[in-house]
Amino acid sequence: MTDQMIRTRPAVEPRTRRGPRAWAKPVVLAALPLLAAALPYLDVQVPLLFDGPLGSPGVLHVLSLMCVMAAVAVTYDLLFGFTGLLSFGHGLYVALGMYTTGIVLTHTDLGFAGAVAWVAVLGLVVPLVLGAICLRVGGIAFAMATLAFGQAGAIFVVRDPLRITGGELGLALPYEKLPEPLVGVINAGNRYWLALALLVVTYAVVRWALASRPGRVWRAIRDNETRVLVLGLRPYAFKLMAFVLSSFLASLAGLVYALIAGGAHAEVTEATFTLGLLVMVVLGGSGHPYGALIGGLVYTYLNHRLGQLSTTLGGPLSEPLFILGVLFVVLILFLPGGIVSLVRRTESKGGA
Amino acid sequence: MSTFILLTVTGLGLAALYFLVASGLSLIYGLMDVLNFAHGAFLTLGAYTAWVVVDATGSLLLGVAVAIAVGAVLAVLMETALLRRMYGSHVPQVLLTVGLLLAITALIRSIFGTDALQLATPEWMNEVTEILGAPIPNNRFVLIVTAVLVYLAMSAFLAKTRYGLIIRAGVENRAMVTALGIDVRRAFTLVFAIGGALAALAGALAGVINNAVSPEQGMSLLIFAFIVVIIGGLGSFRGSALAAVLVGLLQQYANFYGAVGAGDLIVVLMLAAILLVRPQGLLGRAAS
Numbered sequence: 001m002t003d004q005m006i007r008t009r010p011a012v013e014p015r016t017r018r019g020p021r022a023w024a025k026p027v028v029l030a031a032l033p034l035l036a037a038a039l040p041y042l043d044v045q046v047p048l049l050f051d052g053p054l055g056s057p058g059v060l061h062v063l064s065l066m067c068v069m070a071a072v073a074v075t076y077d078l079l080f081g082f083t084g085l086l087s088f089g090h091g092l093y094v095a096l097g098m099y100t101t102g103i104v105l106t107h108t109d110l111g112f113a114g115a116v117a118w119v120a121v122l123g124l125v126v127p128l129v130l131g132a133i134c135l136r137v138g139g140i141a142f143a144m145a146t147l148a149f150g151q152a153g154a155i156f157v158v159r160d161p162l163r164i165t166g167g168e169l170g171l172a173l174p175y176e177k178l179p180e181p182l183v184g185v186i187n188a189g190n191r192y193w194l195a196l197a198l199l200v201v202t203y204a205v206v207r208w209a210l211a212s213r214p215g216r217v218w219r220a221i222r223d224n225e226t227r228v229l230v231l232g233l234r235p236y237a238f239k240l241m242a243f244v245l246s247s248f249l250a251s252l253a254g255l256v257y258a259l260i261a262g263g264a265h266a267e268v269t270e271a272t273f274t275l276g277l278l279v280m281v282v283l284g285g286s287g288h289p290y291g292a293l294i295g296g297l298v299y300t301y302l303n304h305r306l307g308q309l310s311t312t313l314g315g316p317l318s319e320p321l322f323i324l325g326v327l328f329v330v331l332i333l334f335l336p337g338g339i340v341s342l343v344r345r346t347e348s349k350g351g352a
Numbered sequence: 353m354s355t356f357i358l359l360t361v362t363g364l365g366l367a368a369l370y371f372l373v374a375s376g377l378s379l380i381y382g383l384m385d386v387l388n389f390a391h392g393a394f395l396t397l398g399a400y401t402a403w404v405v406v407d408a409t410g411s412l413l414l415g416v417a418v419a420i421a422v423g424a425v426l427a428v429l430m431e432t433a434l435l436r437r438m439y440g441s442h443v444p445q446v447l448l449t450v451g452l453l454l455a456i457t458a459l460i461r462s463i464f465g466t467d468a469l470q471l472a473t474p475e476w477m478n479e480v481t482e483i484l485g486a487p488i489p490n491n492r493f494v495l496i497v498t499a500v501l502v503y504l505a506m507s508a509f510l511a512k513t514r515y516g517l518i519i520r521a522g523v524e525n526r527a528m529v530t531a532l533g534i535d536v537r538r539a540f541t542l543v544f545a546i547g548g549a550l551a552a553l554a555g556a557l558a559g560v561i562n563n564a565v566s567p568e569q570g571m572s573l574l575i576f577a578f579i580v581v582i583i584g585g586l587g588s589f590r591g592s593a594l595a596a597v598l599v600g601l602l603q604q605y606a607n608f609y610g611a612v613g614a615g616d617l618i619v620v621l622m623l624a625a626i627l628l629v630r631p632q633g634l635l636g637r638a639a640s
Contacts, residue, residue, distance in 0.1 A: 086443060133624050137631045140387045140446070141586065144578045145627055151575045152620035159613030271571060275389075275450050282447055319462040325455025332448050333437065 040189035067195035070296030081287035084222030089150030097254020123251030170265035285338030354486035367600025368499030372554035373577035376547025382587020393456035396570035398552025427548020468566035585636020
């Protein structure tokens with residue numbers, strides 16, 4: 001993965017130096033979210049891609065899910081692609097956000113603001129404690145430790161010893177306690193904007209953090225942890241910082257996810273969910289500024305669309321995970337840089 | 353007292369399953385630094401192979417034997433065709449095994465359906481034998497005896513044979529073994545075959561214990577096997593056995609005497625404690 005970075009660097013630098021196109025980047029950056037925000041107003045049919053017009057509640061729901069999962073993928077890539085931490089328990093923090101929202105709304109009178117506050121507090125404290133333990137070991141042992149804590153979360157949710165999570169059935173949000181503009185089919189557009197805002201904010205925070213001084217240390221740890229240690233910095237503290245930031249953002253995404261899905265469901269706690277995040281990040285291109293974002297959007301869309309098509313496709317093709325799993329294996333073997341590397345490859349061909 | 357004995361034997365039965373999965377994982381990791389998620393797929397494949405054979409012939413013994421063969425062959429295919437292309441790059445290897453786990457599990461689900469399938473087992477396996485007043489299903493003994501036999505056979509293989517020596521030396525210091533002119537890659541394939549066979553055996557035996565096979569059993573067993581591997585120490589065969597017994601027993605006792613799901617949570621807490629006090633695991637080498 002590292003030599004991939006080294007190889008691509010010369011291809012990027014000359015372009016940023018080129019004068020006439022310098023304005024293009026900020027314009028595109030501003031235009032894309034605005035365009036995405038305008039989607040609910042577009043009454044356009046997109047044949048093959050979506051079943052209904054873009055502004056219809058069904059399509060907006062899919063788009064909202066895509067935004068939320070892309071946000072989670074971006075937080076995951078902060079760990080995996082930029083700090084070099086392979087976590088198999090990232091779904092735990094999404095579930096933390098989802099279930100905290102559900103539990104506070106169902107079992108207390110704190111209301112929606114109380115739920116947000118609880119998510120914010122737990123989203124900081126839980127990853128701080130668990131990260132401090134898991135980061136005691138590095139590499140693969142870290143991956144297994146996070147997997148184990150993720151599994152503990154899954155057991156807690158499914159077995160439900162405290163009788164608060166609803167077990168395998170999940171927990172539906174009580175609609176009367178939610179803010180009016182976020183409830184009901186009619187407000188699918190508002191929920192979509194919320195999801196889009198989550199994606200934009202998450203992306204911006206992650207970009208900002210990566211550009212900061214700790215962000216540079218994270219990448220240095222990914223490339224060579226020993227060197228960071230020799231330079232007199234404590235990798236442990238920086239890794240914990242990345243872990244907490246990423247998990248905190250993931251639990252916020254969990255909160256929004258709960259609002260869009262209308263409740264919390266146990267699937268998020270399963271190991272397969274986190275493995276899905278890994279597939280998204282690698283699919284898009286890990287360690288790339290917008291790889292995880294694209295991967296999250298594409299994976300969630302494909303997963304949904306293939307699920308819809310499963311009735312027409314027969315045999316193994318009726319399982320979205322079969323297609324995505326095979327696609328993933330093929331990608332790793334033949335296109336380790338993910339979708340973004342494909343784009344860059346054609347770009348450099350055109351430029352040359 | 354009889355409850356305690358029943359719990360102990362059941363816990364040992366569980367430990368036997370964990371050991372069969374974890375020992376293969378641990379050896380593969382120790383020798384090749386590959387965290388093999390596809391182990392979960394071998395498990396599920398083993399279970400379903402046994403189901404198919406039992407469904408066709410009615411012989412459980414034949415079913416388990418075919419499952420072992422299929423597990424070994426698939427593991428070798430995977431190692432030679434896919435993993436071998438990317439030795440030296442650990443993360444892509446792990447990702448590859450993750451992709452295979454997802455794809456193979458989904459493939460099995462699409463062929464056999466999401467619901468658990470009944471696995472017919474011989475009558476005597478479901479009958480009970482009384483030990484000190486505790487009624488114990490015979491299939492628990494089958495499990496424990498199998499695991500003990502595997503442990504003895506593997507210990508003898510690792511201690512007495514040339515390939516066992518190469519594997520042990522490779523776990524210790526792979527670069528040195530290669531420098532001495534020994535082709536470690538053949539040992540890689542061998543370890544993968546053993547791991548695949550043991551995982552498929554564990555999958556089939558899990559089917560025997562539950563009297564059913566389901567697409568999800570591989571994943572849950574795999575996660576506890578991972579925990580066993582870390583507690584025992586990565587790369588340590590004996591450590592896996594010891595940790596499997598500890599985890600299996602603790603889980604059974606706590607699940608019975610404690611709250612719902614307490615056993616599973618306690619195992620994770622035990623893992624956390626190990627990571628804090630002794631990150632290299634019970635019998636693992638100190639991290640280099």
